[in-house]
Amino acid sequence: MENNANSNNNNNVEQIEYIKTLNAKIIPRKEHNMRRSDLSKHALDVLDRLADNGYQAYAVGGCVRDRLMGYHPKDFDVVTNATPEQVKNVFRNCRLIGRRFRLAHIHFGREIIEVATYRGHHKEQPPDGDAKNQNALSADSGQILRDNVFGTIEEDAARRDFTFNAMYFNAKTEEILDFADGLASIERKEIKMIGDLQTRFSEDPVRMLRAARFAVKLNMRIPDDMQKQIHQMGNSLANIPAARLFEETNKLFLSGYGASALDKLLELHLIFQLFPCLPSTLHDKSSKEYMVMRAMLENTDQRLINELRVTPAFLYATFLWYPLEELANKLQFESGMSQYDAMNIAGVETLSQQIKRIMIPKRFSSAIRDIWSLQYRLEKRTSKRPFVLLNHAKFRAGYDFLVLRGEVEGGKQQELAEWWHDFQHGDDSKRRKMLGPVKRRNRRPRSKSNKVKDAN
Template identity: 55%
Template structure:
């Protein structure tokens, strides 16, 4: 499609992306913008990520840009760094070898058909066939500002359909994460997944177990922190993709009206509202929420089977549940530590006597733990909701009101629990 036949303008693209395109073009290489940025402009959305594809090899790209770093083992990529913005540049991909020879240096497949290494370069036509969805196989040519649509992406946008390029079974086996991407694009773009693309997902969902936990962390953030997390969760559940991600939680969500399901949906609703109004969110809160009821269940199991007190059982359960989840989705320490804080504060927030209430207010994770408690109270009601409302009032009260609240609490509870004093042993008389 020549420039006169489409509405995609350079003004929609990042200045840094254009710099990369022009340097490649002026150095004698083909250079195209590809994928989501073209799709988003055609849908009237503001593009955020700008991916470039070229016939230059990663080493040739690195030779052109001092601010370039090469990354990736599965497929070699160049990242051109402009401060906080990174322009990703990929060499045209070719058809991978069908051999499963483990010694192959350019292409390697697992026994399940998953591509483990794929450094096979080719032409732009081959590259288009290797793209995942038809809406992502449109290329903007910086040489003449034309668009090349290899797989009917324009028609897919008009039909509002998410469709894989090639045989769905084969493409999902090559990379099971494509099933998650189908869900994400369907929700994000308000489209439906075509019948051929959707049909294999439920039966192939177990292949998600083959994806490294570290890779799934980034994918889950894209799914749940998109501002449309609730709709994404419902579609993941419909296609049986939620269970491979959160295997401890999924069995507790079978009843739509269960407290566990209502809790998850409310967490995602609140998160969507915060994202869509420009407020800050942290993945730690969502992960803490998704593992809370498995934690409670495991704690009760340890108390019943091992005769442990609640404190010991809770701490053992905390480690068990977190370690099991990390086997599926690798949670970095910068998030796993706040998750632990949020959970442990749930046991400390009921203990408000004396200076404890003031000390808890000063805890760095108090606000997150309070929000978590309030959410639990709204779902479960009863004493939990009363406790959450008490903390709401305590935060808003002045110093005299706070003292009065603590006095009322002490009288209501019959006085603060006293610690048993340990008797000091008398020193033995020296002989």
């Protein structure tokens, strides 16, 4: 532990020296394509009001990066030298949130402008008894546990993860402050970390997922040295709170480039850090596990393009289906229990293991179990069961998943999916003709004594 603490202190010294070398390159208005009009009305209102109250205020991060890359920004983050409490005093519609990161959210109906105070540099661990600032950095891993240390704009730039996120847009002058050659990174289409790779990934392992997400979202390259460091440090994602990984996973797979994100996470060996129960066969792109997951993500990407609704429940139901199926088959073989019981027990066990790594809210875990149980129930095509299932709240999701499996697995699943397609679109007469005969149980003949009792 002492060695780790010394290492963290050495990293602190290196970081302080690095900050001293940061000098913003001013990109004048005529040398870039970003204008005030690229910001939302409410983002401009926040920037102007902070400036009018004597504070520094810049649009920063993704909105600047995306505009310089030719995209139209959708989210607008603001950074300022005002503390969260000072921001709250300026805006009556402000709400302070967060414990690890103290932020101000300015509410304008459905639009929220996030305002962060310049982040400062973490000093070495304070002496025992200083409860207010204690445990900002983990002595064991160097991971940032709390981050309410405020500083200068230079320190804030040094604290940002990638160089293209350390560009600050001045809405008054329309100049951009580029502290870490972010524009050069954009022009090279290469993701570049600010500072030492090992230190920055130790501070926040989620930066590895962010690197993967930016690579597929912005069509940028991850340099070899960064890929090597990610391979070495991927298991540190186990230290990240499960609730935070749920949000990061949604950003990766439910933002319109999920299919590419799957391939990138496989390439970086990170998919198994998020889903430890996935089989190693996922590396084989001809395997049913990979093909079903990839097809689901391609469909999801297309739905997002068409502005249709998507849900994390379908994502997790697909990702975890084959681990569930394997466990259910094992339970059936070892204990002789029914398929239905085995699937129910396997479903509970699979989800309980997964939520240790990624927290899945109950409203989604309930839907996941419904999609799974429907795979068994859709096999029952006798009596009134198909009519009842058509009215099941999750029928469409369960049917869509069956179709997905049928397209990849073929055979029984494909035949079953086609049957349900015809059943849904048939009239009442056709549906009744499609139903199989009801299997009657063989009744034991009543004994002679029972017949006598009935007669009496």
